[in-house]
Amino acid sequence: MKFSYFPGCTDHSSSLEYGLSTHEVFKTLGVELVEIEDWNCCGAAATHSLNRLLSLSLPARNISKAQSAQAGPLVVPCAGCFSYLKRVEHVLKNDEAGRKEIEEIVGFSYQPTLEILALMDVVLNRIGLEKVQEKVKKPLNGLKVACYYGCALVRHPKITQLDDPENPQYLDRLMKSLGAEPVEWSYKVDCCGADLAMTYPKVVKKMVGKIVSMAKEAGAQCVTTSCGLCQMNLEMRQDIGLPIFYFTELMGVAFDVEKKENWWKKHLISPKGLLKSLELA
Amino acid sequence: MWWVGFVSLIIREEKKLDKATGVGKVESSFLKEVEKKSGENLSLCYQCLKCTAGCPTASYMDVRPNSIIRMIQMGMREEVMGSSAIWLCVYCQTCGTRCPNEIHIGILMDTLREMAVEEGVPAKEKNIHLFHEAFIHSVGRGGRAHEVTMLMEYMLKSRDLMADSLFPGMILFLKGKFPLLPSFVKGKEEIKKIFEKCTRER
Numbered sequence: 001m002k003f004s005y006f007p008g009c010t011d012h013s014s015s016l017e018y019g020l021s022t023h024e025v026f027k028t029l030g031v032e033l034v035e036i037e038d039w040n041c042c043g044a045a046a047t048h049s050l051n052r053l054l055s056l057s058l059p060a061r062n063i064s065k066a067q068s069a070q071a072g073p074l075v076v077p078c079a080g081c082f083s084y085l086k087r088v089e090h091v092l093k094n095d096e097a098g099r100k101e102i103e104e105i106v107g108f109s110y111q112p113t114l115e116i117l118a119l120m121d122v123v124l125n126r127i128g129l130e131k132v133q134e135k136v137k138k139p140l141n142g143l144k145v146a147c148y149y150g151c152a153l154v155r156h157p158k159i160t161q162l163d164d165p166e167n168p169q170y171l172d173r174l175m176k177s178l179g180a181e182p183v184e185w186s187y188k189v190d191c192c193g194a195d196l197a198m199t200y201p202k203v204v205k206k207m208v209g210k211i212v213s214m215a216k217e218a219g220a221q222c223v224t225t226s227c228g229l230c231q232m233n234l235e236m237r238q239d240i241g242l243p244i245f246y247f248t249e250l251m252g253v254a255f256d257v258e259k260k261e262n263w264w265k266k267h268l269i270s271p272k273g274l275l276k277s278l279e280l281a
Numbered sequence: 282m283w284w285v286g287f288v289s290l291i292i293r294e295e296k297k298l299d300k301a302t303g304v305g306k307v308e309s310s311f312l313k314e315v316e317k318k319s320g321e322n323l324s325l326c327y328q329c330l331k332c333t334a335g336c337p338t339a340s341y342m343d344v345r346p347n348s349i350i351r352m353i354q355m356g357m358r359e360e361v362m363g364s365s366a367i368w369l370c371v372y373c374q375t376c377g378t379r380c381p382n383e384i385h386i387g388i389l390m391d392t393l394r395e396m397a398v399e400e401g402v403p404a405k406e407k408n409i410h411l412f413h414e415a416f417i418h419s420v421g422r423g424g425r426a427h428e429v430t431m432l433m434e435y436m437l438k439s440r441d442l443m444a445d446s447l448f449p450g451m452i453l454f455l456k457g458k459f460p461l462l463p464s465f466v467k468g469k470e471e472i473k474k475i476f477e478k479c480t481r482e483r
Contacts, residue, residue, distance in 0.1 A: 046416035054479040155374035191373035201445035
């Protein structure tokens with residue numbers, strides 16, 4: 001199985017351990033990830049906030065690169081990048097005039113056969129939980145985890161077409177298959193504040209505080225997420241010391257991947273204590 | 282026939298109220314302009330308030346999302362463009378997902394923001410505007426966002442020392458999560474052309 005891979009800017013920076021764990025876990029699963037050549041920033045929140053056309057053209061250039069690469073469906077780890085790529089895909093597929101405009105700006109011809117998939121979607125629906133379970137060497141028994149989806153993966157459902165927007169289950173099912181116990185909680189899809197953390201950290205502290213304390217109240221010992229900014233906000237802006245994992249890191253723990261020590265070093269809240277207590281270190 | 286008197290009383294009172302609040306003729310051109318630019322059918326809104334109820338930053342806004350729609354319907358251009366609401370929206374899309382009339386307030390906010398910037402209305406939340414700009418400049422330079430240079434530009438222009446973020450930010454920097462040097466796209470010319478076309482065509 002092979003997929004083309006759009007790392008996004010944070011894969012080599014603020015969500016370094018997400019990228020590292022993704023590659024390790026996919027290697028274990030025997031799935032190849034081919035980084036698309038010369039990818040650019042998806043535009044993120046800043047561009048769509050100020051310039052709609054730019055926010056569609058920047059991710060469209062990545063689509064053109066993925067098309068030329070012809071290395072299989074495009075897999076996107078970061079929820080934000082995924083949402084912006086799906087947004088332009090929606091325009092390219094449904095708005096004839098919009099498509100022509102974007103094609104002219106970027107200089108390519110859109111092929112609707114290219115699939116754009118979220119990393120979590122690939123693990124669940126393309127690789128399949130059976131294959132994932134085969135690789136589990138250390139089931140995450142006793143690990144109570146709150147699965148946090150945030151905004152970008154499940155909204156707007158017309159565009160992302162991925163799981164339920166109010167009570168998604170993808171990560172929960174994945175965690176169960178790894179032997180962990182996902183908790184039932186009501187802040188699964190509440191916004192973490194995104195880049196408001198830079199300009200209004202006090203507001204984001206309140207938002208994150210609610211999410212993390214509700215996870216703890218639901219009985220969770222940790223939170224797992226699929227977005228670099230969510231992970232950073234949840235870790236940086238809380239004060240109860242709840243570890244925040246990328247879901248690929250938890251997969252790596254279950255697969256007993258060698259290099260996982262390198263991931264914990266990058267966290268602000270070290271999960272080593274929690275993992276040791278459950279004999280998962 | 283007592284109800285005739287009752288109805289005419291109501292009409293008289295409404296006319297008095299209209300005179301008092303200054304709402305006589307509603308300026309509908311603003312509504313039409315925003316509906317056209319955003320593609321959202323704002324006239325369908327019946328103020329169920331689901332958007333405001335689900336909005337994570339509504340309690341910090343000067344005007345709530347549902348009121349923004351009402352104000353647009355009433356032609357209150359200055360108040361809408363000058364609000365903090367359009368800057369505090371983080372595009373979480375909870376509103377657009379839940380609206381029973383499928384009005385996407387997040388897209389509306391994006392449109393209002395773009396209109397405000399185009400018309401030179403100073404952003405009520407100056408720092409948020411500056412941060413978005415610093416991010417876009419960073420991408421325009423090399424095709425990829427670079428945290429260190431982006432934050433430097435933001436801090437210099439905003440005079441915001443980011444005290445709440447500096448300490449944990451420093452720790453993450455020491456952990457190697459913010460590369461000192463930016464990485465550039467090979468096709469810098471392509472990025473430059475995209476930026477030029479997108480800024481020219483507006």
